[in-house]
Amino acid sequence: xxxxxxxxxxxxxxxxxxxxxxxxxxxxxxxxxxxxxxxxxxxxxxxxxxxxxxxxxxxxxxxxxxxxxxxxxxxxxxxxxxxxxxxxxxxxxxxxxxxxxxxxxxxxxxxxxxxxxxxxxxxxxxxxxxxxxxxxxxxxxxxxxxxxxxxxxxxxxxxxxxxxxxxxxxxxxxxxxxxxxxxxxxxxxxxxxxxxxxxxxxxxxxxxxxxxxxxxxxxxxxxxxxxxxxxxxxxxxxxxxxxxxxxxxxxxxxxxxxxxxxxxxxxxxxxxxxxxxxxxxxxxxxxxxxxxxxxxxxxxxxxxxxxxxxxxxxxxxxxxxxxxxxxxxxxxxxxxxxxxxxxxxxxxxxxxxxxxxxxxxxxxxxxxxxxxxxxxxxxxxxxxxxxxxxxxxxxxxxxxxxxxxxxxxxxxxxxxxxxxxxxxxxxxxxxxxxxxxxxxxxxxxxxxxxxxxxxxxxxxxxxxxxxxxxxxxxxxxxxxxxxxxxx
Amino acid sequence: xxxxxxxxxxxxxxxxxxxxxxxxxxxxxxxxxxxxxxxxxxxxxxxxxxxxxxxxxxxxxxxxxxxxxxxxxxxxxxxxxxxxxxxxxxxxxxxxxxxxxxxxxxxxxxxxxxxxxxxxxxxxxxxxxxxxxxxxxxxxxxxxxxxxxxxxxxxxxxxxxxxxxxxxxxxxxxxxxxxxxxxxxxxxxxxxxxxxxxxxxxxxxxxxxxxxxxxxxxxxxxxxxxxxxxxxxxxxxxxxxxxxxxxxxxxxxxxxxxxxxxxxxxxxxxxxxxxxxxxxxxxxxxxxxxxxxxxxxxxxxxxxxxxxxxxxxxxxxxxxxxxxxxxxxxxxxxxxxxxxxxxxxxxxxxxxx
Numbered sequence: 001x002x003x004x005x006x007x008x009x010x011x012x013x014x015x016x017x018x019x020x021x022x023x024x025x026x027x028x029x030x031x032x033x034x035x036x037x038x039x040x041x042x043x044x045x046x047x048x049x050x051x052x053x054x055x056x057x058x059x060x061x062x063x064x065x066x067x068x069x070x071x072x073x074x075x076x077x078x079x080x081x082x083x084x085x086x087x088x089x090x091x092x093x094x095x096x097x098x099x100x101x102x103x104x105x106x107x108x109x110x111x112x113x114x115x116x117x118x119x120x121x122x123x124x125x126x127x128x129x130x131x132x133x134x135x136x137x138x139x140x141x142x143x144x145x146x147x148x149x150x151x152x153x154x155x156x157x158x159x160x161x162x163x164x165x166x167x168x169x170x171x172x173x174x175x176x177x178x179x180x181x182x183x184x185x186x187x188x189x190x191x192x193x194x195x196x197x198x199x200x201x202x203x204x205x206x207x208x209x210x211x212x213x214x215x216x217x218x219x220x221x222x223x224x225x226x227x228x229x230x231x232x233x234x235x236x237x238x239x240x241x242x243x244x245x246x247x248x249x250x251x252x253x254x255x256x257x258x259x260x261x262x263x264x265x266x267x268x269x270x271x272x273x274x275x276x277x278x279x280x281x282x283x284x285x286x287x288x289x290x291x292x293x294x295x296x297x298x299x300x301x302x303x304x305x306x307x308x309x310x311x312x313x314x315x316x317x318x319x320x321x322x323x324x325x326x327x328x329x330x331x332x333x334x335x336x337x338x339x340x341x342x343x344x345x346x347x348x349x350x351x352x353x354x355x356x357x358x359x360x361x362x363x364x365x366x367x368x369x370x371x372x373x374x375x376x377x378x379x380x381x382x383x384x385x386x387x388x389x390x391x392x393x394x395x396x397x398x399x400x401x402x403x404x405x406x407x408x409x410x411x412x413x414x415x416x417x418x419x420x421x422x423x424x425x426x427x428x429x430x431x432x433x434x435x436x437x438x439x440x441x442x443x444x445x446x447x448x449x450x451x452x453x454x455x456x457x458x459x460x461x462x463x464x465x466x467x468x469x470x471x472x473x474x475x476x477x478x479x480x481x482x483x484x485x486x487x
Numbered sequence: 488x489x490x491x492x493x494x495x496x497x498x499x500x501x502x503x504x505x506x507x508x509x510x511x512x513x514x515x516x517x518x519x520x521x522x523x524x525x526x527x528x529x530x531x532x533x534x535x536x537x538x539x540x541x542x543x544x545x546x547x548x549x550x551x552x553x554x555x556x557x558x559x560x561x562x563x564x565x566x567x568x569x570x571x572x573x574x575x576x577x578x579x580x581x582x583x584x585x586x587x588x589x590x591x592x593x594x595x596x597x598x599x600x601x602x603x604x605x606x607x608x609x610x611x612x613x614x615x616x617x618x619x620x621x622x623x624x625x626x627x628x629x630x631x632x633x634x635x636x637x638x639x640x641x642x643x644x645x646x647x648x649x650x651x652x653x654x655x656x657x658x659x660x661x662x663x664x665x666x667x668x669x670x671x672x673x674x675x676x677x678x679x680x681x682x683x684x685x686x687x688x689x690x691x692x693x694x695x696x697x698x699x700x701x702x703x704x705x706x707x708x709x710x711x712x713x714x715x716x717x718x719x720x721x722x723x724x725x726x727x728x729x730x731x732x733x734x735x736x737x738x739x740x741x742x743x744x745x746x747x748x749x750x751x752x753x754x755x756x757x758x759x760x761x762x763x764x765x766x767x768x769x770x771x772x773x774x775x776x777x778x779x780x781x782x783x784x785x786x787x788x789x790x791x792x793x794x795x796x797x798x799x800x801x802x803x804x805x806x807x808x809x810x811x812x813x814x815x816x817x818x819x820x821x822x823x824x825x826x827x828x829x830x831x832x833x834x835x836x837x838x839x840x
């Protein structure tokens with residue numbers, strides 16, 4: 001884009017938006033240069049902060065007419081660089097759209113704007129005995145629009161599902177600036193399931209400007225058990241046994257030795273620091289159900305060889321046990337100048353071999369790895385400790401991270417369970433998917449955004465990029481779709 | 488007999504794509520009455536069957552699309568597990584692929600989720616004859632667009648399903664169904680009141696005179712909820728819920744057109760001609776009778792819902808609820824993205840595709 005084009009874009013934006021909603025000075029746009037993944041930084045050409053759906057539509061119409069790319073941004077807490085700006089693009093912040101439009105206790109739903117914080121929805125619903133179930137660890141800060149764009153999870157997804165299972169309807173502004181409704185206030189809607197398609201689409205298909213979420217009754221009681229093991233494999237077996245007994249815990253988390261020690265040193269949760277692994281198992285539901293299942297889970301943990309099984313005596317102890325888990329990332333972060341958080345998912349039964357391989361590679365690369373695991377649903381967060389100031393260490397960390405993700409794919413899992421692809425895992429997408437599948441993704445993208453203006457370069461790699469990365473599945477020296485451009 | 492005929496199916500689709508010959512995908516034929524008239528050469532997927540993998544402790548089952556729904560449910564039941572969306576079969580020949588393509592869910596739907604909620608991954612043949620795999624066999628997976636869930640309810644218009652991976656759940660240890668005499672207005676109020684409480688609801692139905700409430704969960708939880716909800720215990724609850732799910736219940740007898748009305752659950756009783764049966768806490772209502780389709784649509788849309796002519800009536804003219812122009816355009820483009828020649832179940836869902 002030439003300086004002249006840029007000047008006319010800014011001029012046009014200032015006709016649509018108030019002066020303070022268009023930021024282009026270096027010091028104003030600097031805070032938007034990255035999201036929660038700060039290893040990638042780029043300032044945008046301009047940041048806009050619309051405060052109404054009509055303003056979002058006007059911005060999209062303008063950008064569509066001028067063919068200027070747009071990156072939507074929520075609270076900027078994402079961990080995969082999904083909201084990384086483009087040097088020649090508009091960064092569209094939804095932060096000013098932050099009203100809770102209505103809470104409907106009868107239908108058990110809430111209609112909110114995208115900038116509303118995840119936790120604020122549950123707070124607004126609490127007077128009615130209701131809450132919004134998905135609870136990503138960033139729930140104090142992250143916004144619901146971003147949650148939808150990333151299909152955010154949390155520690156309770158084994159029982160309550162991901163964002164896609166907990167929303168009813170979206171208001172979306174298309175790349176052309178049209179407003180469309182996806183989903184409905186009933187439990188389903190006519191036509192294709194666009195609600196599922198938009199969820200987790202990382203800002204590539206449209207701009208989410210309104211979300212109707214499903215609310216659930218607050219469980220009568222929640223209780224947590226801590227079980228310590230002298231062997232990771234015994235802990236993994238116990239997870240399978242709990243599920244085999246017909247119990248679906250609200251949360252089932254595992255931490256390995258390094259993670260336990262880091263968390264204990266940081267928040268003094270009362271974890272047994274000599275254990276090889278601990279499981280935190282939360283049971284919720286009606287009072288009677290919780291009592292019945294807690295007894296059963298205790299029995300299973302003991303039968304699987306737990307060296308210690310502890311049930312939280314009261315809410316304070318329960319909160320303390322969870323505090324260690326929730327603080328695990330920053331706790332591990334204290335052990336080294338930098339850490340890199342992975343997000344693979346694996347079939348749970350493959351956990352022992354995956355952990356063994358990670359330990360071997362950790363030795364080989366000389367980089368410590370702590371493991372925090374949503375054990376119930378197989379979502380593994382290995383945290384690689386490194387020092388970015390040591391020459392070459394970041395590159396080796398990324399290489400180790402890439403190997404771990406490729407291992408997740410090889411054992412039948414996925415490169416990302418809940419953080420999204422963004423820019424971070426774009427190369428591993430070439431491992432997860434074959435060129436024909438990526439081509440289908442591009443065709444889907446094209447159906448919504450023919451000119452590729454919405455968050456281009458994220459989530460779905462071009463075939464050209466995969467070829468460069470070297471992971472393209474080339475059959476007999478021929479690339480599929482020879483007629484396609486490789487840009 | 489387990490059999491993998493993916494290659495043959497792929498060849499058929501590729502040939503049809505080149506010749507631009509429409510294909511009508513057929514599983515067990517149990518839901519042939521749904522949607523608009525099937526057109527084109529039949530593409531039989533019933534032979535492509537067999538459970539590919541099932542690990543009860545992983546809570547995941549993967550099966551070929553032609554696998555009998557009955558067989559899958561039997562295998563799960565042996566391990567005290569189930570398909571959580573309690574799908575209707577509408578006939579002994581129902582296949583997994585047909586069930587997912589139609590995206591139908593049964594009585595448990597409002598409390599545990601819909602068919603699409605339990606789909607983890609899928610292998611399909613698109614309209615160009617490419618075999619593509621999306622999602623996987625793990626619970627959490629946000630890599631790439633959620634194409635597997637897009638296939639649910641698309642009635643085969645976007646792809647031929649080959650293999651489907653589903654999340655399954657343990658069967659509840661205990662179930663009881665309670666019956667209460669209620670007016671429709673009362674029934675709608677209490678169903679939604681209970682749904683906002685920590686109660687182990689798993690199905691609700693109002694047949695015009697009586698409200699049926701199913702409770703599922705740990706034994707002690709069901710026992711205590713039974714006391715809170717009140718009412719008489721229904722004998723043979725299994726038969727009752729099956730009759731509602733499979734449309735064998737007396738309400739569904741006769742030849743009158745059957746409409747499905749999807750509504751926000753607390754919508755008060757609808758004052759429209761014809762008889763009604765209420766399910767899903769008020770979110771799914773069945774209307775049987777000769778009604779003015781256009782008027783019904785308007786009425787239901789004003790209440791925030793949508794309609795579908797489910798059985799009988801003028802099948803070619805009214806099917807799915809109409810889409811707004813922008814959403815319709817997205818549908819057309821998506822159809823082209825998966826099936827550029829328009830050969831897969833053309834016209835089954837909408838006249839245009």
